[in-house]
Amino acid sequence: MTATDDTGFDEAAHDDLTSRARIRNAALHQFAAKGFAGTPLRAIASEAGVAVGLIGHYFRSKEGAREGVEQWIVGLFAAALERADSQSDGRVADVAARDASVAAMLNDNPLVVDYLRRQVLELPTDGKLISRLASLSLESVEAMRNAGHASASRHPVEQVVTAMVRQLGRLFLQPLVDQIVDAFPEDEQPTKHPELRVEVKTAQ
Amino acid sequence: MTATDDTGFDEAAHDDLTSRARIRNAALHQFAAKGFAGTPLRAIASEAGVAVGLIGHYFRSKEGAREGVEQWIVGLFAAALERADSQSDGRVADVAARDASVAAMLNDNPLVVDYLRRQVLELPTDGKLISRLASLSLESVEAMRNAGHASASRHPVEQVVTAMVRQLGRLFLQPLVDQIVDAFPEDEQPTKHPELRVEVKTAQ
DNA sequence: TAAGCAGTTGAAAGATTGTTCAATGCATTG
DNA sequence: CAATGCATTGAACAATCTTTCAACTGCTTA
Structure with missing residues (x-):
């Protein structure tokens, strides 16, 4: 159930942060690591521990997620x-x-x-x-x-x-x-x- | 029929170069401009003026094209x-x-x-x-x-x-x-x- | 001419992507 | 309790991607 995390990214804050913040952090991490075009929304959702749909809810689109970051x-x-x-x-x-x-x-x-x-x-x-x-x-x-x-x-x-x-x-x-x-x-x-x-x- | 070229990339050499070389040049150009994940094979094929299949023929895969470059x-x-x-x-x-x-x-x-x-x-x-x-x-x-x-x-x-x-x-x-x-x-x-x-x- | 071969094509298959949306859970309020 | 609203889910969809492959070209050779 927990997101697979072989990235070494800080996951301890998972509990304290809102879903929106976790999505933003995960997007920052993924964009920095694999580039914008190289990161699927599903990878962000997985790292943030949320469903894909929630990204579209908080940020309008993938481009919106970048803007949020x-x-x-x-x-x-x-x-x-x-x-x-x-x-x-x-x-x-x-x-x-x-x-x-x-x-x-x-x-x-x-x-x-x-x-x-x-x-x-x-x-x-x-x-x-x-x-x-x-x-x-x-x-x-x-x-x-x-x-x-x-x-x-x-x-x-x-x-x-x-x-x-x-x-x-x-x-x-x-x-x-x-x-x-x-x-x-x-x-x-x-x-x-x-x-x-x-x-x-x-x-x- | 000729590939659209709003990129400003040198196309004069099209006639003299082999298809393999044109594919390699186009791949270099596209990878440099849009990144590896950001470039579809179709964009490379289009710039090189060949069909998509030919890329797979000369280089085994997209990763192979990168290796060739x-x-x-x-x-x-x-x-x-x-x-x-x-x-x-x-x-x-x-x-x-x-x-x-x-x-x-x-x-x-x-x-x-x-x-x-x-x-x-x-x-x-x-x-x-x-x-x-x-x-x-x-x-x-x-x-x-x-x-x-x-x-x-x-x-x-x-x-x-x-x-x-x-x-x-x-x-x-x-x-x-x-x-x-x-x-x-x-x-x-x-x-x-x-x-x-x-x-x-x-x-x- | 027939057969073979390297170069080339583009449609098809199968996987992956971004986006949408009806449905669910879960509080808070009337 | 009923109702309203927000957070969240995950399946479905349409578009796009990579890879594969049967077929077509033009040229060389027997």
């Missing part, structure tokens, strides 16, 4: 930014504080990172989620500008690109490093996987 | 490396020459980059293609070691990781930069998209 992710980012502000002395947090807050959120939600990675590399899709996060980041930058926490001379779009790519780029590329290292026999691997640094060379 | 890609990399050697004065080319040769090949085959981007960042798939390319790169590094063209003190696996990630990482992340920039209205965008630099910080 992305809305939730946008909320996570917004909450992380607000948290940084509320814990700051002044009315607006500085760059480092916001970076740390978002980094902590991403660290707590590795599936969000996996989902974003896919979303970014799948260029065909309109990339609406990235647009939304970019808007969020722009507001953040402008708030810091007004508070005198960010350089007012640099182009605001450049600041957004720098902030997002520096943060996400390292996370997106890490699997590549791991895959390459894992391609070698264990006794040839270095003890510690190399770390990445992604820099944005602002346009000359 | 990846085998071809591995061949491209191997050829690029050999080309660097043959154009070198000594018996073995140095790092820069090999980098340039592979970079030129990737520049001539942007669809290969798109395909690799998907393949690499998809953790679920076994990542066999990356393993093969890593092996290829290792041979390359060892050849250069023997020729005295590469540092013999650094860990060989680290050298492979550095070479691959520096080269591919920038290409993989560029769409992220473009997506973010395009998320803003045109009059706010900088004239030139920012460029990326990806560095591998070798393990401490």
